[in-house]
Amino acid sequence: MLSTAVQAVHLANTPPQLLPARELMAFTLASHILLVPFGVALPFITLLMHHRALRRDDAVALLLARRWSAVMAVQFAIGIVTGTVLSFEFGLLWPGMMGRWGDVFGLGFGVEAWAFFLEAVLIAIYLYGWRRLKPWTHFWLGVPLPLAALLGSFGIIAANAWMNTPQGFRLDARGDPVDVDVRQAVFTPMLGPEYWHFVVAMFMTAGYLVAGVYAVGWLRGRRDHYHRLGFTVPFTVAAILTPVQFVLGDSAARAVFHKQPVKFAAMELVWTTDTHVPEYVFGRLNSDGTISGGLRIPQLDSILAGFKPSTRVTGLTSVPAADRPTAVQATIAHWAFDIMVTVGCLLILLALWYGWCRLRHRDLPRSRWFFRCAAVAGVACLVTVECGWITTEVGRQPWIVYQHMRVSEAVTTTRAGSLWAMLGIVMVVYAAVFGAFLAVVLKMRTRWRIADESAADDGSAAPRAEPPPETDTPYGPRSEPEAAAGGAAPGGGSGRAPGGAP
Amino acid sequence: MADLIAWVMVLAIAAYACAGGTDYGAGFWDLLAGGAERGRRPRWLIDHAMAPVWEVNNVWLIFLLVIMWTGFPTLFQAVFGALWLPLALAAIGLVLRGAGFALRKPSRRLARRRVYGAVFAVSSLLTPFFLGAVLGGIASGRVAVGTPASADAWAHTTPVLTGLLAVAATAFLGAVFLCSDARRFGADDLVDYFRLRALLAFAAVVVLAIAGLPLTHDDARYVWEGLTRGLGLLLVALAAVCGLATVLLLLFRSYGWSRFTSVASVALTVGAWGCAQRPYLLPTSLTVSQAAGAAHTLRWLAIVTVIAIVLVGPPLVLLYRLDTLGELEPLTDADTRAAGSPGDDL
Numbered sequence: 001m002l003s004t005a006v007q008a009v010h011l012a013n014t015p016p017q018l019l020p021a022r023e024l025m026a027f028t029l030a031s032h033i034l035l036v037p038f039g040v041a042l043p044f045i046t047l048l049m050h051h052r053a054l055r056r057d058d059a060v061a062l063l064l065a066r067r068w069s070a071v072m073a074v075q076f077a078i079g080i081v082t083g084t085v086l087s088f089e090f091g092l093l094w095p096g097m098m099g100r101w102g103d104v105f106g107l108g109f110g111v112e113a114w115a116f117f118l119e120a121v122l123i124a125i126y127l128y129g130w131r132r133l134k135p136w137t138h139f140w141l142g143v144p145l146p147l148a149a150l151l152g153s154f155g156i157i158a159a160n161a162w163m164n165t166p167q168g169f170r171l172d173a174r175g176d177p178v179d180v181d182v183r184q185a186v187f188t189p190m191l192g193p194e195y196w197h198f199v200v201a202m203f204m205t206a207g208y209l210v211a212g213v214y215a216v217g218w219l220r221g222r223r224d225h226y227h228r229l230g231f232t233v234p235f236t237v238a239a240i241l242t243p244v245q246f247v248l249g250d251s252a253a254r255a256v257f258h259k260q261p262v263k264f265a266a267m268e269l270v271w272t273t274d275t276h277v278p279e280y281v282f283g284r285l286n287s288d289g290t291i292s293g294g295l296r297i298p299q300l301d302s303i304l305a306g307f308k309p310s311t312r313v314t315g316l317t318s319v320p321a322a323d324r325p326t327a328v329q330a331t332i333a334h335w336a337f338d339i340m341v342t343v344g345c346l347l348i349l350l351a352l353w354y355g356w357c358r359l360r361h362r363d364l365p366r367s368r369w370f371f372r373c374a375a376v377a378g379v380a381c382l383v384t385v386e387c388g389w390i391t392t393e394v395g396r397q398p399w400i401v402y403q404h405m406r407v408s409e410a411v412t413t414t415r416a417g418s419l420w421a422m423l424g425i426v427m428v429v430y431a432a433v434f435g436a437f438l439a440v441v442l443k444m445r446t447r448w449r450i451a452d453e454s455a456a457d458d459g460s461a462a463p464r465a466e467p468p469p470e471t472d473t474p475y476g477p478r479s480e481p482e483a484a485a486g487g488a489a490p491g492g493g494s495g496r497a498p499g500g501a502p
Numbered sequence: 503m504a505d506l507i508a509w510v511m512v513l514a515i516a517a518y519a520c521a522g523g524t525d526y527g528a529g530f531w532d533l534l535a536g537g538a539e540r541g542r543r544p545r546w547l548i549d550h551a552m553a554p555v556w557e558v559n560n561v562w563l564i565f566l567l568v569i570m571w572t573g574f575p576t577l578f579q580a581v582f583g584a585l586w587l588p589l590a591l592a593a594i595g596l597v598l599r600g601a602g603f604a605l606r607k608p609s610r611r612l613a614r615r616r617v618y619g620a621v622f623a624v625s626s627l628l629t630p631f632f633l634g635a636v637l638g639g640i641a642s643g644r645v646a647v648g649t650p651a652s653a654d655a656w657a658h659t660t661p662v663l664t665g666l667l668a669v670a671a672t673a674f675l676g677a678v679f680l681c682s683d684a685r686r687f688g689a690d691d692l693v694d695y696f697r698l699r700a701l702l703a704f705a706a707v708v709v710l711a712i713a714g715l716p717l718t719h720d721d722a723r724y725v726w727e728g729l730t731r732g733l734g735l736l737l738v739a740l741a742a743v744c745g746l747a748t749v750l751l752l753l754f755r756s757y758g759w760s761r762f763t764s765v766a767s768v769a770l771t772v773g774a775w776g777c778a779q780r781p782y783l784l785p786t787s788l789t790v791s792q793a794a795g796a797a798h799t800l801r802w803l804a805i806v807t808v809i810a811i812v813l814v815g816p817p818l819v820l821l822y823r824l825d826t827l828g829e830l831e832p833l834t835d836a837d838t839r840a841a842g843s844p845g846d847d848l
Contacts, residue, residue, distance in 0.1 A: 067838045070608070077604030080557050081597045087567045088593040091582025098571040099579030103795025106572030107802055113561070113568040114810030120558045121817040128554040128830035130837060169796075180796035414586045414651045422590055429594060433601040436618070440608050443843065447610075451841035 014408055020419035021093045021411045024426060026393075028085055031430050033389055034382060035079040040153055040199070041206035042072050043123065044146040045234050047139070052233070054135055060226050066130060067448060068210070071441055073127045078437050080120070082430075093419075097400050097410035104169050104177050104185050105162040112155025119148040150199060157198055161190040164392065165259050166401050189259045193252035197388070200245045205385055207238025208347075209378030213445070215371045226452065228364070235374065236358075238381075239351035246348055249341070256395075257305045260402060261314035262323075263395035266330035267337040268301050269294075272315040277301040282338050287327040289317070325397045336390035343384045350377060504794035507573040507803055508783065512776035514566040515637075516769040520675065521559035523668075523768060527676015528552050529599065529626020530669065531699060532619065538612060544680075545619065547692050549607065551683035554830040556603065558821060560596075573803055574793040576647055577783045585639050586651035588632040588661075595629030598622070607832070610846040627669060634668025635661040641775065642722035646787040660714075660721045667710045671768055674703035678748060678764040682757045686828055697752050700764075704749055724785040728778025737774035741767045 046068040053061035087109075090098050098106075126142040133141070162168075168185030169177035214230035257264040264270070269280050271289035279301040283294020302311040316324050325333065350373050357365040365371075400407045412419075528548045535541030535548075571578040582589060602622030609615045638661030639645055645655055655661075677700035684692035719726050728734045744767035751760040781789045794800060824830050835841075 063839060066833055070833050070838050073832070074604050074608060077557060077600055080560060081600030084560065084564055084596050084600075085593050087564050088589060088596075090571060091567070091578055092586060092590055092593070095579040095582045098582075099575045102571035102575030102578060103573070103799040106568065106575070106795075107799060107806065109568045110572055110803055110806045113565045114806065114814055117558070117561045117565065117810070117814050118817060120561050121814065121821045124554045124558055125817070125821055125824060125830070128832060129824070130833050131831040132829045133824075178796070180798045182798055182802040412586065412651075413583060418586070418651075425594060429597060433597060433605075436601070436605050440605050443610075444608060444838075444840065447835075447840040447843045448838065450843055451839045454841060455839075 015411060016416040017414060017419050018408050018411050020416055020423050022407065024419060024423045025089055025093055027423065028082065028089060028426060028430070029389070030386060031434065032079070032082040032086060033385060034434075035075060035082065037202045037205035037209070037382070037385065038072070038075045039079045039119075040149045040202040041146075042068065042075070042210070043126070043142065043149060044203065045206060045210060045237060046072065047142050047145065048237070049229075049233050050139055050142070052229075054139055058229075061229055064226070064230050067444075069127055069130065070444060072123070074437065074440060076120075076123055076127075078433065082433075083116075085426075092414075092422075093412055094400065094410045095412050097405060100405065101166075101177065101401055104180050105159055105166070107182055108155045108158030108162065108186055110155070111158070112152050115148050115152035115155060119145060119152055122148060153199055153202070154195060157195045158186050158188070158191055160392070161188045161194045162186070163400065164188070164194070164263075164396060164402050165190045166404055190255060193248070193255040194392070197245070197248045197252040200241050200248055201381075201385055201388065204238045204241045204245055204347075205378065205381035207234040207236075207241070208374070208381045209234075211235035211238065212375045212378035215374040219368060219371050219375065224456075231374070232364070235354065238377075239354045242344075242347050242351040246344060249344060253337075254305065257313070260396070262316060262319055262325075263333070263392075264305070265314055265316045265318075266325045266333045266395045267391060268313070269330060269334050270301065270313050270315045271317055273312065273318050274315065275302060275310050275312050277305075277311075277313040279304065280334070282335060285327045285331045285334070322398070323403075325395060329394050329397045333391050333395040336387040336394065340384045340387040340391065343380045343387075346373075347377060347380070350374065503797060503800045503804065504573070504790050507569065507794070507800050508790045509776070510804075510807060511566065511569050511573065512773060514562055514569060515776075516772040518559075518562035518566055519668075519671070519772050520765045520768050521555075521562055523630065523672040524675045524679045525552050525556045525559050526626050526630045526669075526672035527674065527703075528680060529603075529623050529676075530673045531676055531680065531696070533623035533627055538616065543689065543692060544695060547680060547684055547687060547689055550687060550832075551680060552603070553607065553832055554825050555821065556600075558818070560600065563596075569803065573795055573800055574783060574790075575795050577788065577793045580645055580647045580649065580784060580788065581636070581640065583651060584645040584649035584655040585636045587653070588635050588639070588656050592629050592632040592636070595625040595632065599625040599629055610842070612847050630668045630672045631665040633665075635665035637668075637775070638662070638664030638722075640784060641725045641779065642718070643724060643785045643787070645784050647784070658721065660718045663710065663714050663717060667707065667714070670703055670706040670710055671771075674700060674707055675764055675768060677703050678752070678760050681752065682761050685757055686826065693755075693757070697755075700752055700760075701749065704745060707745070722785075724782070725775065725778045728780070729774055732777075734774050734778040737770050737777055741770035741774060744770060 046065050049061050049068065050065040052058055053065055122142065122145045126138070126145060129138045129141060162185055165188045166185075167188055168181040168183070170179040172178045211231050211234040214227045215235075217227045218231060253264070253267070256267065268277075269283060269285050269291055270277055271285070271291075276299050278299065279297045280291055281295040281297065283296075284292045286292060299309040302309050302313055305311050305313055316330065324330075350370075353365060353370060354374075357363060357370075396402055398406050398408070400410045528551065532541075532545055532548050535544040567578075570581075598621050602618045602620075602625065606615055606618035606622060609618060635656050639656040639658075641664065642658065642660035644658065644661075649655060677696045680696040681693055681700060684690070684696060729738055744763045748760050748763040748767060751757070751763060779785055781791070783790055783793045821830075
């Protein structure tokens with residue numbers, strides 16, 4: 001069979017360390033990406049709540065903002081260390097790419113590194129400024145945070161967009177890049193679509209996830225101001241962005257259609273170049289080009305790509321087998337893409353439901369089903385983030401730099417055994433770290449809930465009836481008089497420590 | 503332009519050695535602080551002193567890697583190819599250290615805290631060792647473009663020695679800073695505790711440095727000679743003076759300036775190594791100009807760096823300033839209104 005022969009040739013060219021290197025990169029990036037929405041968007045959502053607290057002198061909003069800060073402190077730390085690993089992996093796994101192309105597309109990372117630096121500085125000031133800075137000073141010092149996060153995302157996406165649509169250089173006789181034009185290399189065709197799609201996805205995901213926590217509380221009957229506020233603010237942010245994302249995602253897909261036709265063919269399972277191409281919803285591509293299963297909708301793919309059935313869509317077979325994703329890879333990219341789109345459409349319905357109730361009835365929806373859906377919306381969003389990333393990365397195979405360098409050319413020469421061992425260690429370490437992270441955050445939630453319930457049982461708005469189990473840092477006495485020292489309730493029932501509510 | 507970027511890289515290494523080194527040192531003393539009861543107060547101080555700044559200090563490393571692959575792609579490829587194992591172990595160490603530290607803080611059970619603390623402390627020892635060994639491997643000329651990954655590149659006298667030296671230097675920095683922090687937080691008993699440890703760590707640095715002179719003479723010939731003459735020697739001498747000044751300041755219990763002199767001694771040592779290696783990035787096979795990336799990129803890298811310094815500098819100064827003024831404090835359970843939960847024992 002031709003396809004098996006091709007596969008055999010392909011395997012012969014594949015160094016044994018390629019598979020573990022890809023698995024390691026995929027595993028660490030898939031783990032890190034789970035934290036990215038919070039790193040990018042949680043500061044913004046927290047600042048929104050913080051602003052509301054200061055503006056309306058709302059003690060509950062202040063409490064929420066502080067609790068989110070406490071979570072952010074742990075989450076940001078885990079995000080930093082898992083992100084550092086990725087920088088190492090560029091060298092540990094893909095030295096070939098960095099060695100040849102580092103000076104062409106590395107500048108995006110330079111922007112990202114400094115933006116991230118700024119973010120780390122500002123977040124430290126914000127997280128540790130609650131107690132002693134003046135309230136508004138503290139708030140304004142936090143305001144540049146989302147901007148720094150946006151700038152950092154820009155750097156990373158610029159690098160990834162370059163890998164998808166590389167430009168800004170010329171190849172010399174030996175195939176090495178010369179005449180580097182940095183501006184062209186940073187502002188590549190895929191940058192715009194990818195960037196906005198990514199940023200909005202981050203804000204949506206963080207919004208739905210945070211809101212989901214309070215939706216669960218709501219379903220369990222905790223229908224107080226605290227849960228209402230904790231749900232409404234992040235959910236509104238996410239719901240407003242959902243239709244925006246629909247448009248952005250659509251235009252991103254069309255940008256792929258124009259700039260990376262073979263990737264588009266993989267995403268949509270288009271085997272031969274043709275007009276009047278049908279759309280397959282799910283389904284599996286076989287190596288002979290047939291498609292098993294899935295829902296076939298005639299003409300639709302051409303219409304989606306170019307608004308009319310006569311649009312010509314490039315197929316996978318337009319390039320040699322060695323230059324395109326395999327059938328399995330195409331199926332993976334296709335499924336990831338379809339899951340992303342499906343979840344996106346469902347989220348639109350949820351957002352419309354919410355918008356209808358808010359605008360018509362000036363209230364949250366009554367239905368328990370709404371809150372059930374809202375509770376899982378965040379997790380669904382995380383799934384789409386993973387899917388979006390899988391679509392763009394698997395769809396680019398076998399290229400690491402689209403049409404310029406194969407993944408197999410970039411991989412390290414380190415023996416496969418070492419890489420498999422490293423993968424094993426990293427999996428154990430990450431499982432422990434993420435497990436512990438989740439346990440710690442859930443524990444925080446439990447402790448807050450116990451405190452809130454005991455406060456509610458007292459039937460008063462006083463934040464605390466009994467002395468806190470510990471009034472200061474875990475490691476011993478601090479000579480400073482503390483707000484809650486000796487069990488005195490913080491001033492005015494506002495829960496604000498010295499530094500004071502306005 | 504390539505020379506300029508190379509010096510920016512040396513500066514970034516120096517900054518990471520000083521800022522990150524202080525945190526590694528704090529972790530080192532956390533490791534040696536003894537059992538839960540005996541080590542309670544030192545650990546409390548370490549926790550408080552490190553918490554607001556360690557993430558920022560860590561970013562210097564990312565910045566260093568970015569300059570390396572953008573400015574000197576071949577250097578990046580060669581180093582990560584040849585020194586694969588120590589770099590991989592350092593990366594894992596970084597994860598464990600950061601996660602251990604961040605997760606220890608909100609834990610309220612002694613058993614959990616012990617586990618997280620141990621992970622944090624042990625990896626604070628191993629990570630600087632491996633990073634130091636990487637520098638040693640480069641300095642001893644064992645890395646060239648195309649060197650395959652093997653233990654030859656780093657399991658040798660010089661890399662092991664620089665690894666140990668890195669650990670000792672971080673311990674020294676950490677103890678000096680913790681002295682000042684102890685005063686700042688009003689923990690007077692801990693001032694002497696860390697003062698003693700700073701002096702011990704300095705002694706260790708001196709012993710290692712002196713032992714290193716004959717040991718590395720043949721092993722790292724080019725850098726050895728660079729360090730014993732000209733500008734390299736001058737910087738080494740200045741570093742020694744700063745180190746001694748730190749010791750004197752500690753002996754006279756003047757903790758205001760001791761931080762600056764200790765940082766200066768470490769930064770000058772890194773600078774001396776940079777001088778000694780000129781004009782090589784990888785002695786004696788790859789020079790700065792050979793490894794330099796595209797000229798246009800280097801120019802933009804310099805521009806981005808300048809803009810970033812203007813942008814990041816003031817907030818960074820503000821952070822350190824607020825930190826030393828004691829304005830930065832973690833949120834307490836009272837602030838977030840948290841209650842104890844069953845099983846808490848702290």
